[in-house]
Amino acid sequence: METEFQCGNCSECMAVDNSRKGHDIACPSCGAELTVPLQGSIQTGNVIEDHLIQDEIGHGAMGKVYLASHLLMNRQVAIKTISPKIRQDADSVEQFIQELQMGARLSHPNIVTVYTAGYVDGVYYISMQFIDGFDMNERIDKSGPMAESEALAVVAKVADAMSYAWNEYNMIHRDIKPENIRVSTRGDVMIMDFGLAKVRTDDSSNEEGLVIGTPDFMSPEQGEGRTDIDFRADMYSLGVVLLYLLTGRRPYIADNPFDVVAMHINRPLPAVKVLNADIKVSEATQALINKMASKDRDERFTSWEEVSEAVDRIIAGPQRKPKSGGKAGPKKSVRSNNSVKSIGKRRRRRRQSSSIGIIIGLVVILAVILGAVFASRI
């Protein structure tokens, strides 16, 4: 077995026998003195199955995330490592890949694309689309709570993606939280780690089933370890995320994660104004949060489409009362912008074509009159 890594001085890639790990060698290209990386191959400067590991982006409960460059495809990717500790119950690498395959089938503009996965030196890794930007946690830390319209726009995109995954593949995310929603520098809202919570087999399981996910945004039914969870668990989490985006606060704070789980199960969700007295939101948005994050999943919306419609209605604003002869209609809709525009164009086109008809008609009448006058003179 060989370890591949890159010279930090001249960027030359080289392969060195594993027995040389931790030893100093001279770079065959520039002669710089280098130390062959010691533990694990996934670290900055190494080349892992055509991925040059460049920078550490961050880390979570599963392991580290790196920015890497895929040398053959010449594109930047994010490499997420999953520590062997997390996968200690896993049967095999094949099982890991199989579990990832479902997530890799998803193709949606608001879901991060998974490219490949593998197993190197005892570490599982996933290569995926790199999203240059910031996650919702970083966004709130940096700039404080979001304006209502901005937060609703994020929720609208996430709901669209969740609807796609549920309706097309019966897939749920299981770990919707601010860290797993990233906004790119272009403004695209992207959901990360779709299906990954299922890959994780952590030690916080109970007798009835696995408790998977992050307690701060976890649905009561996940907290209870129910095995029959469905899209409504993600809906609860997204409702709590909306509350967080608007207030900058997590609803339940406790000394340990188990107490947070218990609070999600037993304590009513605090209202926006209770969590942050400086923030005012519309009654409609507060009602949206309450319904999405209802303790009893039967009281939540019955589909993601219903969530999208409710968000659309709030974004569109209150319906205007029809003035005499005027038409009632939404003030402005962010999500239905395109259709509003196309209806406008159609109306304009219709108005244009009727004006052209009138002009042609007038020209014809004028021609007939002139013809008649001319004929009478002859």
Ligand SMILES: Nc1ncnc2c1ncn2[C@@H]1O[C@H](COP(=O)(O)OP(=O)(O)OP(=O)(O)O)[C@@H](O)[C@H]1O
């Ligand atoms: N594809 C990606 N592109 C860019 N940044 C990413 C990507 N995936 C993850 N990150 C960032 O890396 C950091 C760590 O992510 P990671 O998923 O490991 O942890 P987490 O979501 O906080 O927790 P968990 O381990 O529970 O999922 C986060 O800031 C995340 O936004």
Ligand SMILES: [Mg+2]
């Ligand atoms: Mg994550």
